[in-house]
Amino acid sequence: MSSTLAFVILLLLVVKTSVVCQAQCSQGAIICETFGSGPRGPLSQSLTNFTYRAGGCPDDGQYTVMDTVSGDCHGQAWHSVRQDHTPNDVRGNMFVVNASYQPSEFYNQKAAGLCPGVTYEFSLWVLNLNRIMQPGACDDYSLRNPIIAMRIEQPDGTLINEVVQPAVPRTTTPVWVQLVMQFSIPTSSNDIVVKLINKGLGGCGNDLAIDDIGFRPVHPALAIQFANSTGSEMTACADTHLTLTVGAAAGYINPVYLWQQSQDNVNWTPAPTSGQTTYTINPVRAGRTYYRLRNTQSINAAAVGRAQCSAESNVLIVNGRPDSPFTLGDDVALCLGTAQVLQASGSLPAGTTFVWSDQSTNQQVTVTAPGLYWLETNLSGCLYRDSIRVESQNCHLSEIYVPDAFSPNDDTRNDHLVVLHAGAFTTYSFRIYDRWGSIIFSSRQVEITWDGTFQNQPCAEGLYAWTADYSILDPLNEEQHFIRSGRVMLVR
Structure with missing residues (x-):
């Protein structure tokens, strides 16, 4: 019996990676075996040395998977079990075992890919099928009841944990009993070896049914809260910022962090630029957004997003009140002596009020000087501001300036x-x-200028003529050619 139970637990751990969890498995279970419902065939012979018996009453060393157990088995020695452990599980199956006679270690399997340093829990529900009867010669005058042992080792044989569960007692009516085992994987490895041992004798007694086997990580408690509130829900204006932080329950010690966000509290994505004990939502989104935090030991940093490897916090809800977003556009250049009209692009939601940096409430403003200008909208108390910088510019690009005198002394x-x-x-x-x-001087580069010499000799004071022949790109990015001339006085 113990052999078969152990086999089932390990079969679930090693072979199964994702099972739909029924109601009777612990919350957060990553493996949950309920044995399904309706007709089901034998388990793989490579995983057990027990013999499958379809229906009926299994004998020593045999098992079956079925939704009811007959009270007529073995001379009415068994309970009549009309349903499995899971309530309202129509034709739900259970694993029915008639244990082998001698106790022995019957399963040894490596399980890889778990999370180092994380505590795991096995749980299952067991029912002693044997009705209370007087002991006799068949059982050496000692009632034989199910005893389940679990041993967890590192691959090199180092013991991680071993639990020998108390014998499951006989009762006058069928009673399901939950058995639980916990262990933590050392940080030096994420592989383990599970050895399952049958401690009880078979023959007369030691017959059982198993259901709802679960396997889940057991993480430390982790809580988050708003920086300035203890509530679980907060309303804030969109396009503002809001800070979340770790609360009293800090989860793992010296961990790595992953903040997550969701629009439906079902599908979660990493929050941008998160990874600390605090997270600032910047900006707050309009509408309803959910936030939570995961953390784990640094050795599991790459798997911080996996439920198996990380603690998960409570959920905080942020309700973003809509504002009136707009844009004033890119910064602009203002030609000297001209004006520029500024106005918000697009339509603003009904009920929006606004004010310009000069406190004007007109639809638009006209600026004639360089500077920083802004417009701020207000929708039911939610503010939104955009700024634009106006720079002055000489728009007469065709003109050059040559001094009328210089003194190369x-x-x-x-x-x-x-x-x-x-x-x-x-x-x-x-x-x-x-x-x-x-x-007496010629240059094709504007940075090469005349120093008042000719052939390295100082030129005499007086008037000298100059010409400038140049091309520029006009505001339409078309090349324009110009020739200018004048006179300059050389003074010593």
């Missing part, structure tokens, strides 16, 4: 004749002429 002031221009040239040629029209 090495006093570090006005020693070069510099051509000034508000934009950038696409082509550029600048020349200086003496009184007879001869070229």
